[in-house]
Ligand SMILES: C[C@@](CO)(OP(=O)(O)O)[C@H](O)COP(=O)(O)OP(=O)(O)OC[C@H]1O[C@@H](n2ccc(N)nc2=O)[C@H](O)[C@@H]1O
């Protein structure tokens with residue numbers, strides 16, 4: 001190969017890399033076909049798991065609260081020809097691109113760029129991403145049979161397997177983003193039913209703020225006044241799988257006391273809800289380091305209440321102020337844990353207006 005041919009080949013490769021990069025750049029997500037969607041984290045102020053049902057799920061009475069900590073989902077929808085989608089399907093089947101095919105007629109091609117900013121380097125194949133499952137389910141629910149390409153860029157600040165609901169929140173963000181692109185209200189009954197069918201946490205993120213949910217955790221019961229307090233989150237390196245936590249729970253189920261449930265039911269605002277989580281014991285049996293995190297947080301000056309986030313592995317403490325939350329987070333980081341100061345918020349999965 002001559003020096004010139006070599007240089008041309010390198011230039012070609014660089015151009016290809018630049019074109020690929022440009023496809024995911026911020027500019028690619030501007031314009032009428034694109035939206036930016038905020039995708040918040042949650043904690044469960046109350047998580048009261050009950051009996052295992054015949055369908056394998058458990059009854060759940062929970063009060064969830066959105067946090068200011070959030071992922072950002074950029075979403076672009078492009079009409080395409082059937083040939084284009086068929087070509088993408090062929091390339092995906094050959095393993096050349098990571099694109100998932102969904103919709104009622106395999107007509108929806110979904111490409112996902114997951115940019116993990118939590119330091120964990122999360123990697124999920126497009127077909128397994130909850131964001132794809134949401135796009136697929138909504139396209140089916142709305143009977144959208146036309147060929148379309150959906151491009152998603154998910155900037156993750158919420159650590160996975162933390163009990164912070166990041167994946168579910170991304171799914172809710174995709175429902176809301178696609179609904180806006182497809183001319184449907186986010187409160188449309190088909191969007192709500194799709195969220196509920198996906199999971200309890202997805203259903204919550206359509207509502208956001210502070211809410212009490214029943215059923216298996218997907219049935220909205222009532223809305224509570226959100227808290228304005230600061231929160232510190234601490235998570236050790238390991239995660240807890242939600243399904244594994246529920247399995248461990250079944251080996252030693254212990255109910256939340258009736259008095260506590262009554263106090264939660266009587267609370268009109270988030271600040272009046274007593275903290276409780278009867279999945280915590282099961283999660284600690286799976287990841288014993290969690291007991292150490294809990295004890296350490298409870299010892300910190302300025303940390304008022306300490307509780308495991310859902311099925312773990314993050315733990316939260318309500319802090320006296322954002323400054324206190326930041327100070328505790330810094331101390332936790334120096335112990336090698338992931339930690340963030342944040343606050344309770346009234347956020348829900350919602351399109352950011354005016355872009
Ligand atoms: C525990 C909670 C608290 O909000 O969430 P995380 O803390 O994991 O985020 C929820 O109950 C989780 O909700 P979500 O994460 O949406 O669960 P799903 O994907 O529907 O279920 C994952 C698995 O958990 C088990 N599961 C979930 C919910 C439920 N009420 N009973 C169950 O037994 C099932 O084994 C299921 O296969």
Ligand SMILES: Nc1ncnc2c1ncn2[C@@H]1O[C@H](COP(=O)(O)OP(=O)(O)O)[C@@H](O)[C@H]1O
Nearest residue numbers: 128129130160161162163164165166167168170
């Ligand atoms: N968009 C996504 N973001 C994070 N995790 C996802 C996503 N899609 C699928 N997952 C998978 O779901 C698992 C649990 O994710 P997540 O919802 O963040 O945890 P949790 O239920 O503990 O809050 C991850 O380990 C990952 O494999």
